[in-house]
Amino acid sequence: MRTKLLPRPLQSLALLLTWLLLANEFSLGQLLLGALFAVVLPQLVAPFQISAPRVRRLSVLAGLVVRVLGDIVVANLQVARNVLGRNSQLRPAFISLPLDIEHDVAKVMLASIVTLTPGTVSADLSRDRRHLLIHTLTTDDCDTLVRVIKQRYETPLREAFEC
Amino acid sequence: MLTLALQAALTLTAVALLLNVVRLLRGPSLPDRVLALDTLYINALALIILASMLWRTTLHFEAAVLIAAIGFFSTVAVAKFLCRGDIIE
Amino acid sequence: MPVLLELVIALLLLTGALFTLIGAIGLVKLTDFYMRLHAPTKATTLGLGAMLIGSMLYFTQLHGELSVHELLIALFLFLTAPVSAHMLAKAALHLRLPTIARTSGRELVADDDASDPRSR
Numbered sequence A: 001m002r003t004k005l006l007p008r009p010l011q012s013l014a015l016l017l018t019w020l021l022l023a024n025e026f027s028l029g030q031l032l033l034g035a036l037f038a039v040v041l042p043q044l045v046a047p048f049q050i051s052a053p054r055v056r057r058l059s060v061l062a063g064l065v066v067r068v069l070g071d072i073v074v075a076n077l078q079v080a081r082n083v084l085g086r087n088s089q090l091r092p093a094f095i096s097l098p099l100d101i102e103h104d105v106a107k108v109m110l111a112s113i114v115t116l117t118p119g120t121v122s123a124d125l126s127r128d129r130r131h132l133l134i135h136t137l138t139t140d141d142c143d144t145l146v147r148v149i150k151q152r153y154e155t156p157l158r159e160a161f162e163c
Numbered sequence B: 001m002l003t004l005a006l007q008a009a010l011t012l013t014a015v016a017l018l019l020n021v022v023r024l025l026r027g028p029s030l031p032d033r034v035l036a037l038d039t040l041y042i043n044a045l046a047l048i049i050l051a052s053m054l055w056r057t058t059l060h061f062e063a064a065v066l067i068a069a070i071g072f073f074s075t076v077a078v079a080k081f082l083c084r085g086d087i088i089e
Numbered sequence C: 001m002p003v004l005l006e007l008v009i010a011l012l013l014l015t016g017a018l019f020t021l022i023g024a025i026g027l028v029k030l031t032d033f034y035m036r037l038h039a040p041t042k043a044t045t046l047g048l049g050a051m052l053i054g055s056m057l058y059f060t061q062l063h064g065e066l067s068v069h070e071l072l073i074a075l076f077l078f079l080t081a082p083v084s085a086h087m088l089a090k091a092a093l094h095l096r097l098p099t100i101a102r103t104s105g106r107e108l109v110a111d112d113d114a115s116d117p118r119s120r
Helices: A009-023 A028-044 A058-084 A104-116 A142-161 B002-026 B030-054 B061-084 C003-029 C033-063 C069-094 C106-114
Strands: A093-098 A120-125 A131-136
Touching: A009 A028, A009 C069, A058 A104, A058 A142, A058 C003, A058 C033, A093 A142, A093 C106, A104 A120, A104 A131, A104 A142, A104 C033, A104 C069, A120 C033, A120 C069, A131 C033, B002 B030, B002 C003, B002 C033, B030 B061, B030 C003, B030 C033, B030 C069, B061 C069, C003 C033, C033 C069
Parallel strands: none
Antiparallel strands: A093 A131, A120 A131
């Protein structure tokens, strides 16, 4: 039955929550309307959807979200310091980050995380989709940076999706 | 106190908008201008939110959502255009 | 309105506005496109996030009922900011925008261009 009515339960839940946030009120009417959207919309867009990886360990994913939120604040303090400091002190660099994760959606998530976290912006994915080109403002040690990104973000992503 | 903070925040955001316009006019390349526009719409969003707090109304919220959506899609569309010289593949 | 809450909201608004300003300063001040990309994508996003939390607290207090729709914008921005930054960086690499001379690892970009069948 699940495959018929709600092919993607998480997506439907997200749609329902989005509707409730947009309406900014919690009432039976809005709940019913949101539920209608949650059932109808995924079926309407089904032909366009790419396969999403299955979340195997929700706790790892939740931990990653908390870690990234904390790192966003750190990233902002750092970028503020970089912007307000002298331009000549910045050592920009391009770095190639080899990817171990397989699934495209997980790669997109990693690229977004890299952009939001301290010092780095993801710039391009190589043609074979195995390397992510990263631009940083301050290069002390490229190898350490790559190791930190892999350890802090890629490993939890791989554990959460098991891919 | 809150009104004062609101006014200060509005001033800072307005200065930020002006700086964005400086980058928008100076360029030098197209991606620079698109980046300036991208920042401009986000800062305009901030301005709307601050103004609605000053005027104690939530009516502007829908406008803010629309600006966020339209701004993002146009940035992506223009970036795609710069990459390929075409938007729809 | 309780003084403490008012203080928290004022502080959130001011930090938000300050980060927005820092993002704009970076946009004007930094030297090449790739460096400029850092300032708005990070600072402006968090700046707006702080302002939205402030607005959430303010309207919740003002109307006496939970106001959460700001979360929607914040969520949307945090999802979209990296994507637009990535798209713009891709466009800049494709157009081969110049980087300042001391950028290290420029050969990585050159490699990528050479393997691009579109470029000659």
